Amino acid sequence: MQQNNSGIVRITRYLGKPLVCGLLTFLFFLILGSFILWQRYQILKEAEQREMANLIGFIENNIDHALKNSHTAALNLALLVESDGSISAFDEVAPGLLKNYPLLDAVQMVPGGIISMVYPKEKNLEVLDYNILEDPAVNREAFRAMHEKQMYFAGPFELRQGGLAVVGRLPVYIQNEFWGFSAVIIKLESLLEEAGLEKLGGDKYDFQFSKVDVKTGKETYFLPPLSEMSGYYTEHISFPDGDWKVYIALKEPGEVFYSLLPIGFFMLLLAGWLGWAMTNLLKQPEKLQALVKMQAGELSYNELKFRTIFNQAAIGMARVNSITGSFLETNLRFQQLFGYTPSEIKELNIVEVTHPDDMQEDLDKMKMLRQGVVREYSMQKRIRRKDGELRWVNLTVSPLWGDGETPTTHIAIIEDIHDKKTAETHLKESYEMVMEQNKRLLNFSYIVSHNLRSHSSNIESILNLYEETGDPEERKNYMRMLEKVSAALNQTLYDLNEVVSIQTNLDLTVQDLKVKDYLEETLGLLKVEIEKRNARIYTNVPEEMVVKFNAAYMESILLNLITNSLRYSSPHRDPEIHISGKKVENEWMLEVKDNGIGIDLKRNRDKLFGLYKTFSNRPNSRGVGLFITKNQIDAMNGRIEVESKVDAGASFKVYFK
Numbered sequence: 153m154q155q156n157n158s159g160i161v162r163i164t165r166y167l168g169k170p171l172v173c174g175l176l177t178f179l180f181f182l183i184l185g186s187f188i189l190w191q192r193y194q195i196l197k198e199a200e201q202r203e204m205a206n207l208i209g210f211i212e213n214n215i216d217h218a219l220k221n222s223h224t225a226a227l228n229l230a231l232l233v234e235s236d237g238s239i240s241a242f243d244e245v246a247p248g249l250l251k252n253y254p255l256l257d258a259v260q261m262v263p264g265g266i267i268s269m270v271y272p273k274e275k276n277l278e279v280l281d282y283n284i285l286e287d288p289a290v291n292r293e294a295f296r297a298m299h300e301k302q303m304y305f306a307g308p309f310e311l312r313q314g315g316l317a318v319v320g321r322l323p324v325y326i327q328n329e330f331w332g333f334s335a336v337i338i339k340l341e342s343l344l345e346e347a348g349l350e351k352l353g354g355d356k357y358d359f360q361f362s363k364v365d366v367k368t369g370k371e372t373y374f375l376p377p378l379s380e381m382s383g384y385y386t387e388h389i390s391f392p393d394g395d396w397k398v399y400i401a402l403k404e405p406g407e408v409f410y411s412l413l414p415i416g417f418f419m420l421l422l423a424g425w426l427g428w429a430m431t432n433l434l435k436q437p438e439k440l441q442a443l444v445k446m447q448a449g450e451l452s453y454n455e456l457k458f459r460t461i462f463n464q465a466a467i468g469m470a471r472v473n474s475i476t477g478s479f480l481e482t483n484l485r486f487q488q489l490f491g492y493t494p495s496e497i498k499e500l501n502i503v504e505v506t507h508p509d510d511m512q513e514d515l516d517k518m519k520m521l522r523q524g525v526v527r528e529y530s531m532q533k534r535i536r537r538k539d540g541e542l543r544w545v546n547l548t549v550s551p552l553w554g555d556g557e558t559p560t561t562h563i564a565i566i567e568d569i570h571d572k573k574t575a576e577t578h579l580k581e582s583y584e585m586v587m588e589q590n591k592r593l594l595n596f597s598y599i600v601s602h603n604l605r606s607h608s609s610n611i612e613s614i615l616n617l618y619e620e621t622g623d624p625e626e627r628k629n630y631m632r633m634l635e636k637v638s639a640a641l642n643q644t645l646y647d648l649n650e651v652v653s654i655q656t657n658l659d660l661t662v663q664d665l666k667v668k669d670y671l672e673e674t675l676g677l678l679k680v681e682i683e684k685r686n687a688r689i690y691t692n693v694p695e696e697m698v699v700k701f702n703a704a705y706m707e708s709i710l711l712n713l714i715t716n717s718l719r720y721s722s723p724h725r726d727p728e729i730h731i732s733g734k735k736v737e738n739e740w741m742l743e744v745k746d747n748g749i750g751i752d753l754k755r756n757r758d759k760l761f762g763l764y765k766t767f768s769n770r771p772n773s774r775g776v777g778l779f780i781t782k783n784q785i786d787a788m789n790g791r792i793e794v795e796s797k798v799d800a801g802a803s804f805k806v807y808f809k
Contacts, residue, residue, distance in 0.1 A: 173430050173431065174427040174430045178423050180423075181426045181427070182419070182423040185419030188419070189412055189415060189416050192415070193409065196408045196411075196412075207400055208398065211348060211349065211398055214348055215343070215346070215347045215398070218346045224253075225249045225259065225336050226303060226335065226336050229242075229245070229249070232245060233324050233326065233331060233332075235326060235327075237263070237331055242261060250271070250272075255338055255346055257317060257337045257338060258270060258336075259271050259336050259337070260279070260334070260335040262335055264331075265285030265286070265333070266281060267279050267282045277313070278312045278313045279313055289309070290306060290319075293307075293321075294306070297322070297323050301323055302323070303322045305318050305320040305396075307319050307363070308363065315339055317337050317338060320335060320336045320337075321333040321334075321335045356402065356404075357402060358376075358401050358403050360375050360398070360401075361374045362374065362396065362397045362399070467567050468485045468486030468564075468568075469483045469564070469566075470483070470564045471562075472502065472562055472563075474518070474522060474551070474561055476501060477502040477518075478500070479501070480498070489566060490505060490535065490537055490538060491541075496538075504536075510533040510534055521551060522559040524555065528549060530546065532545070532546055532569065535566075547564060548564070548567075549562055550562060614634050618634075661703070662788070664698050664699070664700060665698065665701050665706055667706070668694070668695060668733075671691060671693055671710060671731060674707065674710040675691075678718070681715075685721060686727070687726065687727035688726065689729050689731065690728070690731070691731045692733070693733040699740050699808040700808075700809070701808060708784060709781050709785065712780065713781065714744060717744060720802075722747065722748050725747060727746060727747065727748065728746065730746075731743070732745075739808060740807075740808045741805055741808075742805070743804070743805045743806075744803070744804045745801065745804075746802060746803075749799060750799055750800050753794065788808075790806060790807055792804060792806050792807070
């Protein structure tokens with residue numbers, strides 16, 4: 153026992169020597185400074201990586217935008233292919249496409265895999281009559297486009313007419329039979345310029361563009377090679393539409409390290425000075441005592457300063473119990489975000505202030521944090537304020553326990569991103585609306601082109617026959633035929649005008665409508681037709697069924713659905729029509745069910761609501777009513793469903809938002 157005590161005394165005396173304590177102080181602060189320097193290095197390196205990721209994301213968006221425009225151009229070319237396989241108006245449309253899409257160098261029509269049309273023609277004569285499906289150098293990517301039945305960008309490769317380019321091929325099918333390709337050509341330098349590599353690189357970054365060769369499986373590079381030193385910092389993105397990759401790397405990867413050398417030297421000097429200071433302090437006990445008092449005051453000041461920064465920070469901060477999720481300490485901004493007082497918020501936990509749909513993700517990540525799988529995590533979630541308002545925030549969680557230690561508490565940092573998230577949601581909704589309008593416009597333009605051209609051809613043929621014959625009786629017959637075609641043309645124009653009116657009316661008047669009143673009014677209008685067909689109508693629409701809808705659309709929808717039930721009744725039985733309404737979850741549903749001839753949905757479901765699509769040989773069938781009904785319901789954000797069997801009637805269900 154006495155030996156142990158004497159050993160402790162010797163160690164205490166040894167550590168009490170100023171030189172030893174000064175050396176230990178120097179080593180401690182040298183290690184601490186090295187750690188801080190390393191952390192700073194990691195932060196700067198991560199910042200560089202984030203900047204590179206942002207740049208590569210921007211380049212990805214540019215290339216993706218360019219490819220989507222090229223896809224649109226190829227789709228416009230595909231629309232030139234007639235149902236008989238012929239190509240119409242290529243020479244008129246092609247110049248306009250190159251003018252509207254400056255990125256394109258040329259466009260091609262490739263029926264059966266043979267390039268038969270190209271614009272501009274003078275620069276591309278070498279590729280005319282070139283069969284790409286028989287050339288092993290390019291046919292693999294062409295067959296891939298055929299197999300996947302979608303646009304695929306081949307290359308970059310050397311063109312027969314000269315130059316390195318990317319070729320986008322869109323397979324075209326007529327009645328599910330492969331017809332050929334519509335193709336667009338983009339020079340590689342044009343694509344890279346559109347991506348903005350040169351502008352974005354500047355003096356800081358290098359870029360590389362590559363592709364995996366379909367024959368060898370090796371990666372081919374098209375730009376000067378990147379520095380070998382930059383590999384550690386490299387980010388890259390892939391484009392599955394073309395099997396390409398774009399790389400970005402730092403020109404000077406050691407720049408961050410070199411920038412920290414002065415700080416490292418300063419920390420070395422600081423550690424040496426602190427060791428020297430400790431030595432002097434131990435040599436001068438009185439000065440040491442005064443210094444200790446001064447440091448105690450500074451510590452109190454720093455703690456006060458920390459508390460001030462904590463409470464006045466522009467972002468919400470909280471110390472949270474990692475086991476129970478309760479709030480132990482929060483700053484002012486955190487309390488303002490949630491709308492609670494400090495005492496109120498201490499009575500709550502994370503589950504009570506988190507939106508239920510986001511809770512599971514938060515709990516799963518918290519579990520991974522406690523298990524040591526991750527050292528921190530971030531996520532976007534919705535919080536519920538005291539007044540019930542939901543707001544989007546960005547949450548970052550960091551543990552306050554070390555590796556291998558038992559989880560205790562963690563720091564939660566919350567940033568209000570509600571306005572940004574709302575703007576993103578609105579932008580996404582606007583984009584989806586524009587894309588839907590574009591689809592409708594493309595379909596409508598095809599219908600207009602097909603139907604008006606059909607009528608104009610009939611009129612032209614009748615007039616030619618009229619001019620050729622001298623027989624007055626035949627001329628009268630041709631005039632009667634011309635009147636019928638003219639009437640059909642007028643009806644087509646009326647139908648198309650009705651469709652345009654629905655799809656372009658952005659300022660519809662919406663009001664609370666009592667469905668039962670509109671149903672009774674519609675049945676009154678159809679009373680003669682109902683009695684004529686000896687039809688029995690059964691209604692079960694509740695008085696409280698009130699929906700927000702356009703009045704004119706409601707009248708049209710009811711009239712079309714009931715008229716269809718009467719028009720397509722079975723010749724073997726009297727018509728029976730059941731009209732009912734009920735609440736399905738949080739929306740009203742109106743059902744019109746009949747016992748008529750029915751519809752073969754296995755054959756006709758995809759074209760059920762198409763314009764001029766008919767499913768019976770009834771003479772008065774025009775294929776317009778259901779098309780207009782579907783468009784009116786879509787315009788009001790509703791939906792329509794159909795159940796039917798041949799000779800067993802049909803059921804149309806309309807769901808109102």
